[in-house]
Amino acid sequence: MLLIAFYIAIAAEAMTAALAAGRRNMDWFGVCLIACVTALGGGTLRDILLDHYPLVWVKNPYVLLLVCGAALATIPLARLVDRLKWPFLLLDALGLVVFTVIGCNIGIEAGVHPIIVIVAGMVTGTAGGILRDVLCNDIPLIFQGELYATVSMITGIVYFAGLGAGVPIDLMVIGSIILGFTLRTLAIAFKWEMPKFVYDRDMRK
Amino acid sequence: MLLIAFYIAIAAEAMTAALAAGRRNMDWFGVCLIACVTALGGGTLRDILLDHYPLVWVKNPYVLLLVCGAALATIPLARLVDRLKWPFLLLDALGLVVFTVIGCNIGIEAGVHPIIVIVAGMVTGTAGGILRDVLCNDIPLIFQGELYATVSMITGIVYFAGLGAGVPIDLMVIGSIILGFTLRTLAIAFKWEMPKFVYDRDMRK
């Protein structure tokens, strides 16, 4: 089930990434690359940081075809995808929590410290979007106050704590995905925001 | 012969990268760093993704001296290098296909899936230029429609398919370099372009 959710999430990330690339008038290759980086960049960075090889898409390269296919299919469907704004926000929220849980699992498998398990979940959930924004030459959207990384962190903590308390893993996977998904949806609906640190004077001048 | 072409291509990449740094008024250190990232970044990223250590320039650090030397030599010669526009475009095209073939070889050596062999070639050929543009704070040039990554992909596919069909490796190296080089030169001469995905409405607002 986690695997099916993973594929759906990856395809959804690829499609929203393709729209971001389209807004910058990129060519088809750029569209595919931005889609790959967004959908697979988080897991890739996590595996590099944890020295966890081979990478998911090196082991199973058909994931790359799925991502590029979803991205290219978005081009003729752009108007439709755009109209489906809410479904995609929900898929994106699902992706965030599914990626987080998968990242935590990899961290647990690698036997790292609990803090790093949570960090592995957060990197998997959020780094793809950050890399996309760097390649598109934006200040990463995730730093602008949306409750995104925080949802990933809470999901990871609840998931790991639940496992530690002896709750069966299937129950924890489902429970923390529902929790994180609900949190993220509420955050979008009610425009919950992280406090910002606004600071004006420039130290260097 | 591939090795000689590799050194020529690396030096040529370093020199065009130095001009890009000069256009942004970087200091000498910036010039060297941009040159190293452009000339060696593709191979480095490929090796990190494939867990293929030690990196080329860690094993043979004199490559770093070659790159920095070529970059610094470009400073007094800028006007001349600029006038040699065509030779440098050709050297850049040579670099693209040579890097691609080398990247495919590393992938084959590492025993990865054919799709990843092609990806290894493309990463080696194109990632250096993408990293250069990120550090120079541009949207990567490669996403703007030029037939660049596509040439790398076609070169890689032909090279790998030829080897698979039992053609001797020397012949395939020479053949696919000539093919890729010709394709890229024609693409520049006739301004062949990838189709773009132009999309205006912003989904997030």
Place this chain on the structure above:
Amino acid sequence: MLLIAFYIAIAAEAMTAALAAGRRNMDWFGVCLIACVTALGGGTLRDILLDHYPLVWVKNPYVLLLVCGAALATIPLARLVDRLKWPFLLLDALGLVVFTVIGCNIGIEAGVHPIIVIVAGMVTGTAGGILRDVLCNDIPLIFQGELYATVSMITGIVYFAGLGAGVPIDLMVIGSIILGFTLRTLAIAFKWEMPKFVYDRDMRK
């Protein structure tokens, strides 16, 4: 002693990074991430390039808490931190040379070529700031002429040459930190700058 200097330098880097994030109105998560990347990014990149695992902060995750704590503590103290401009420039200079010496040590431990030992020191000392500027969507400050990477290089060369000449390691650590720190402070005080490569004509057009 090197370890204490390391913690002080990391906390100082985190605090100046937090100010940079605040100037871009990032949220608290962005502040923590920019702080982690700035304070730990150099060492992380060095370890990835040298295949030296586990990463410092994966092995000792309390470093992450220190960095995030220092970054968040900067938010209410921003005005104060700003007024302490000189102490922070000095702490930043200390960080540069301490990171450089630590990076050289890792390189020596890994048994790489002397050139790569110096490069390992420079990456450790300077890459965090470069990554910070990329995430904040600036052309890296370090390329704008400040004598920063050069100080790192000189410190590394003196340190490694001293060890090679048989000087005891404790003496070399202290000596090269004092040397590098003095150099950097003088460079700030007298506005010493690297020569720049200013080049106007655009080759691609």
